[in-house]
Amino acid sequence: VxxxxxxxxxxxLVDRDVLEANIAEMAAFxxxxxxxxxxxxxxxxxxxxxxxxxxxxxAGLTVATVAExxxxxxxxxxLFIAYPVWADAARGRRLRELAxxxxxxxxxxxxxxxDALARHAGPLEVLVEIDSGHRRTGVVPExxxxxxxxxxxxxxxxxxxxxxxxxxxxxxxxxxAAAGEAAALAVAADGLAACGLEAGVRSGGSTxxxxxxxxxxxxxxxxxxxxxxxxxxxxxxxxxxxxxxxxAAATVVSARRDAVVLDAGSKVLxxxxxxxxxxxxxxxGRPGLVVSALSEHHAxxxxxxxxxxxxxxxxxxxxxxxxxxxxxxxxxxxxxGGKLTERWTVSARGANT
Amino acid sequence: VxxxxxxxxxxxLVDRDVLEANIAEMAAFxxxxxxxxxxxxxxxxxxxxxxxxxxxxxAGLTVATVAExxxxxxxxxxLFIAYPVWADAARGRRLRELAxxxxxxxxxxxxxxxDALARHAGPLEVLVEIDSGHRRTGVVPExxxxxxxxxxxxxxxxxxxxxxxxxxxxxxxxxxAAAGEAAALAVAADGLAACGLEAGVRSGGSTxxxxxxxxxxxxxxxxxxxxxxxxxxxxxxxxxxxxxxxxAAATVVSARRDAVVLDAGSKVLxxxxxxxxxxxxxxxGRPGLVVSALSEHHAxxxxxxxxxxxxxxxxxxxxxxxxxxxxxxxxxxxxxGGKLTERWTVSARGANT
Numbered sequence: 001v002x003x004x005x006x007x008x009x010x011x012x013l014v015d016r017d018v019l020e021a022n023i024a025e026m027a028a029f030x031x032x033x034x035x036x037x038x039x040x041x042x043x044x045x046x047x048x049x050x051x052x053x054x055x056x057x058x059a060g061l062t063v064a065t066v067a068e069x070x071x072x073x074x075x076x077x078x079l080f081i082a083y084p085v086w087a088d089a090a091r092g093r094r095l096r097e098l099a100x101x102x103x104x105x106x107x108x109x110x111x112x113x114x115d116a117l118a119r120h121a122g123p124l125e126v127l128v129e130i131d132s133g134h135r136r137t138g139v140v141p142e143x144x145x146x147x148x149x150x151x152x153x154x155x156x157x158x159x160x161x162x163x164x165x166x167x168x169x170x171x172x173x174x175x176x177a178a179a180g181e182a183a184a185l186a187v188a189a190d191g192l193a194a195c196g197l198e199a200g201v202r203s204g205g206s207t208x209x210x211x212x213x214x215x216x217x218x219x220x221x222x223x224x225x226x227x228x229x230x231x232x233x234x235x236x237x238x239x240x241x242x243x244x245x246x247x248a249a250a251t252v253v254s255a256r257r258d259a260v261v262l263d264a265g266s267k268v269l270x271x272x273x274x275x276x277x278x279x280x281x282x283x284x285g286r287p288g289l290v291v292s293a294l295s296e297h298h299a300x301x302x303x304x305x306x307x308x309x310x311x312x313x314x315x316x317x318x319x320x321x322x323x324x325x326x327x328x329x330x331x332x333x334x335x336x337g338g339k340l341t342e343r344w345t346v347s348a349r350g351a352n353t
Numbered sequence: 354v355x356x357x358x359x360x361x362x363x364x365x366l367v368d369r370d371v372l373e374a375n376i377a378e379m380a381a382f383x384x385x386x387x388x389x390x391x392x393x394x395x396x397x398x399x400x401x402x403x404x405x406x407x408x409x410x411x412a413g414l415t416v417a418t419v420a421e422x423x424x425x426x427x428x429x430x431x432l433f434i435a436y437p438v439w440a441d442a443a444r445g446r447r448l449r450e451l452a453x454x455x456x457x458x459x460x461x462x463x464x465x466x467x468d469a470l471a472r473h474a475g476p477l478e479v480l481v482e483i484d485s486g487h488r489r490t491g492v493v494p495e496x497x498x499x500x501x502x503x504x505x506x507x508x509x510x511x512x513x514x515x516x517x518x519x520x521x522x523x524x525x526x527x528x529x530a531a532a533g534e535a536a537a538l539a540v541a542a543d544g545l546a547a548c549g550l551e552a553g554v555r556s557g558g559s560t561x562x563x564x565x566x567x568x569x570x571x572x573x574x575x576x577x578x579x580x581x582x583x584x585x586x587x588x589x590x591x592x593x594x595x596x597x598x599x600x601a602a603a604t605v606v607s608a609r610r611d612a613v614v615l616d617a618g619s620k621v622l623x624x625x626x627x628x629x630x631x632x633x634x635x636x637x638g639r640p641g642l643v644v645s646a647l648s649e650h651h652a653x654x655x656x657x658x659x660x661x662x663x664x665x666x667x668x669x670x671x672x673x674x675x676x677x678x679x680x681x682x683x684x685x686x687x688x689x690g691g692k693l694t695e696r697w698t699v700s701a702r703g704a705n706t
Contacts, residue, residue, distance in 0.1 A: 008443060008454055008706045022518045042649060083650060090361055109607050112664040125556070136651050137614050137615055166648065167450040253437045254462050254490040261490050263439070267680050268705055271624040274659045295397060295519070296676055297417045297436060297705070298489050311465040312439055323649055327620050328680070350683055352621055353361045353652070 002338035003314050005161075005261070009251040010264035011056070012329045013316070015346070016336045019227060020052070020244035026226050027056040028264050033215040038062050038080060038203070040224030041072050045321045045348035046332060048226060060103070062222045066094050067351035069104065077102045082162060082222060084129055084137050085117065086110040091121020091353075101125060103161060105201075109138050111150035118154035126151050126194070127162045127201055130243030132184035133177060135167035140169040144199075145191030147196070161188040164222075168209035171276055174238065175212045182204075229279045230322035246332070247284050247316035249326065250280060250299060252309050260308050260340035264317055265297040270324030277320055284316035291317065297303040354668050360602040363617035364680045366669070367697070369689045371598035372580060373405070379579050386568040391415050392423050392431060392578030393476070396676045398701035400684060402580060402591040403492035404428050413456070415575045419447050422457065430455045433556070434576060435515060437462040437482055437490050438470065444706075445473020452477060458512060458554075462491050471507035480515045480554055481545070485537035486530060487519035488580070494537040498544030498553075505550060506541070513554030514541040517575075519668050521562035522585065524629055528565045534558075535567035543572075561591040565646035583675035584634045599645035599685070600637050600669035602677065603652060605680050614663050615672055618650040622675030630673055637669035644670065 030037035034246065036059040041050050050061055050072055062077030064067045069079045076291035079098070085106045087095060098104050099122070108114050109129040117124055128147045131138035140145055148158045163184055168177035171291060181204045189199035192223075205221030206214055207229075213221060221231060225233060228246035250264035273280050279290025283301060293300040297316060319325040326332070327349055334342040356366065383390035389412040394403050399468055403414055403425055413431030416422045422432045430453070438459050440448060451457050452475070459466050459474075462482040470477055481500045484491035492500055501511045516537055521530035533635075534557045534567040542552035558574035559584075566574060580585060581599035586592035603617035624647060626633050632643025636654060646653040652670060662668060672678040679685070680702055 010705050067449075086604050087604050088665075098588060110664050116665060136646070136648065136653060159584070235581075249438050253439050253466070266623075266625065266677060267703075270619075271626075272619065273624075273676065295489065295491070296680075311463050312441075312469060324619060324624065327649075328703065350615075350681065352363050 003249045003316060004167045004335065004338065004340045007249055007333060007340065008193040008247050009314060010268040012325065012332050013247050013249055014332045015245050015335050016334050022227050022229065022243060022245055023056050024050055026223060027058065030221055034214065035213065035215050035218060035338065036220040037225070038222050040082070040222050041066060041348070043224035043326065044227055045326055046344045046345045047075050047187040048344050059220070059296055060087050065352055066091055066098070067202050067353045069098055069350055070094065071348040073091065075099060079104055080127070081106040082164065083107050086113055086114055087116045087120040091118050095121035095124065107153055107162060109147060112148065114147070114154045114156055118156055118212070123155050123157060125157045125159050126189065127160050127203060130159065130161050130184050130188045132163040132165055133180040136166065138163060141260065142188035142191065144188035145195040148192045148197050149195045158192065158197050160199040160203065161192065162201070163202035165204060165209050168206050169232065169236070169274065171236065178209040178214060180214035182217040186217050186333050200287065205318045207233060208236050225322055229337050230320045231318045231320045232277060234287055234310050234318065235277055241285060241287060244318050246322055246325070247318055248350065250315055250317050252311050252313045252315065255308050255311050258303045258304060259300055262299045262301065262315060262317065264296060264299050266294050267296045269294065269299065269317065269319040269324070270321055270328060272321035272324050279318045281317050284290060284318050291294060316338055356602045356669060357688065357691065359692045360686060360693065361603055362602045362667060363621040364631050365678065366600050366602055366609050367684050367685045367687050368598050369687050369694070371596060375580050375582065375596060375598055376405055376409050379576060380411065382412065383574055386566065388568050388571055389573040390568065391573050392580070393435070393575050394701070395421060396486055396577035397580055398679055398699045400428050400700050401697050403457050418655065418705055419451070420706045421701045422451050423447065423703040424704055425599040426451060426455050432456070432670060433458045433480070435517065436460050438465055438566060439466055440469045440473040442473055447476035448477065450498055461504055462500060464500065467500070467504040467507045467509055468565065471509055476510060478510045478512050480513050480556060481511065481540045481541065483514050483516040483537050485516040485518055487517055487520060491516060494540035495544065496520060497541035498548040501545045501550050502548045511545065511550050513552040513556065515540055515554070515556035518557060518562050520558050521559050522589070522627065524589065527562045527591065531562040531565035531567060534562065535570040537633065538568050560586060561589050563591070581675045584671045584673045585611045585630060587640055587671065588630055594638060594640060597637065597671050599675055599678070600644065600671055603668055603670050605664050605666045605668065608661050610662050611657060611661065612653055613653045615652045615668060617652050618647045619647050621678070621681060622647065622652065622670065622672040623674055623681060625674035625677050634670050634672045637671050662696065
């Protein structure tokens with residue numbers, strides 16, 4: 001990414017060539033593996049990127065919230081809210097309206113939530129969420145049949161099961177997480193079958209584990225981060241450094257002998273930092289130069305070897321977790337051949353409800 | 354904070370009575386100590402709160418960016434950008450326009466930045482930033498005179514020195530940080546005097562260290578978080594739990610025997626977590642019930658004793674670092690006596706440039 005000199009820092013840049021290569025590569029992988037691709041739109045929150053994913057063959061989109069579904073219904077007619085949605089009267093009304101506009105599926109992991117969905121949103125299509133080892137939401141695979149049956153009895157249409165193998169985020173964790181994902185989805189599907197319900201959809205996938213997915217079990221992949229990649233993916237080896245498509249352009253505002261401070265802080269990069277990450281992000285193309293300290297408007301980068309950049313220099317920082325980064329921005333500056341060609345609105349920024 | 358049942362979660366609530374008490378208390382402390390109060394508006398980013406701080410006697414406001422100054426110039430005629438601002442032609446023009454509207458002061462910590470400010474923004478008033486131990490931006494106190502002289506020679510008007518005692522954020526760190534702050538500002542002021550420049554303003558202060566500030570050296574306090582407080586302040590003992598004025602209302606979306614998962618994740622709470630924090634936030638009034646794991650739309654709260662809340666229950670979560678939380682929201686829901694009375698726009702959300 002070359003940084004156009006007419007940009008005001010801090011701001012986010014997207015290298016469009018790299019973005020398109022990332023979209024094409026995951027699409028080709030899904031086709032070759034025989035799985036449907038349903039990218040998670042929470043990463044980019046942008047309509048033009050959603051449209052590009054659909055053009056490249058995505059079967060539909062994944063979203064995290066009803067509000068995100070409302071945004072992406074503008075460009076996509078097949079949406080899955082991969083979340084155990086709780087419906088009160090107001091949210092139920094929104095779900096009902098969405099289901100009239102697009103093919104809609106939502107997640108469920110309790111009989112209580114199934115009852116609330118049926119009562120307030122009507123006869124939705126649902127997938128039962130399974131915990132395949134990430135220990136967040138979802139029931140243990142052995143309980144999938146019980147939840148599916150409760151959902152069916154409440155009046156919902158059960159289409160299958162899903163899981164998020166989030167425990168793939170860790171050193172050498174992708175392969176075991178993908179194995180756990182397949183095992184859990186298989187047990188869950190058997191559980192549905194035992195109740196006379198078919199798990200036609202067995203949905204999984206994350207960016208770091210996608211390549212290891214067991215396509216003999218998993219029918220649908222839901223990676224999100226792959227469109228941009230980020231410092232976490234580079235650290236995990238899930239993405240080569242040259243496939244990073246989004247950076248924060250940041251100006252050096254203070255310099256000392258062996259470190260610089262830049263103007264892209266946590267209100268630009270986001271503050272996500274898992275224990276295994278070497279910092280809060282790194283300098284593009286220099287994974288060894290990490291953001292060692294981060295405050296709201298300051299990113300400190302130790303610069304051990306050679307002369308430090310000068311005050312006023314502009315650098316490209318790779319954020320740790322790009323989903324958080326994008327959600328802090330109103331727009332993405334799209335770069336092709338070193339030139340700003342477009343600005344994309346982050347339409348679903350803050351769409352949390 | 355009682356949570357009105359007509360709110361859609363996740364969302365942010367402000368208890369107006371507690372907010373007003375916090376504003377009044379810090380104003381009274383500043384008067385009693387003989388220091389000017391210049392609250393940092395990056396915390397709340399809201400015009401009505403800024404106006405309340407000014408009504409309570411604040412001498413002006415602190416902001417972090419030129420964009421924040423542009424927002425708060427609507428309600429405040431005396432602004433300090435407590436940041437080593439780098440001015441190119443575009444930012445210089447904005448600073449010049451601001452300086453015509455309000456009394457404006459800007460931070461500087463290098464001769465290069467001073468030259469750029471003078472060239473692009475004209476004869477601004479500046480304060481030299483000093484590192485009093487936080488190791489972020491600012492020069493060592495012994496170099497304050499050198500930077501002040503460079504600024505004056507470039508054509509800027511030097512009004513004094515400032516520091517941020519950010520190393521007050523840690524267990525038992527407030528008192529030594531405040532002592533370091535005073536010592537550094539005193540050395541820096543002497544350095545200016547030795548160059549024939551007067552440090553009429555010696556500005557410092559943070560929420561955790563405010564009460565320990567040495568008013569024989571420090572002339573101006575810049576706390577920000579005190580208006581709302583947050584889980585960090587409660588953990589540090591800088592604020593009693595009942596003085597927390599902002600929470601995220603969150604719905605339980607999934608429950609297991611000994612934990613619940615709520616719908617306010619990192620895209621609502623923010624992901625800040627210093628090493629000494631017990632979690633990513635806690636349940637209001639129950640500092641022992643912490644958010645142990647946080648993803649974008651999930652907050653996991655282990656619930657060791659007694660029955661867990663039910664799916665669909667709404668809880669109030671206290672975020673770790675309220676500045677990050679507010680910057681993720683478009684509006685704050687203002688509550689008085691358990692009822693929603695107003696919505697305040699987060700006018701400076703995302704104002705990072």
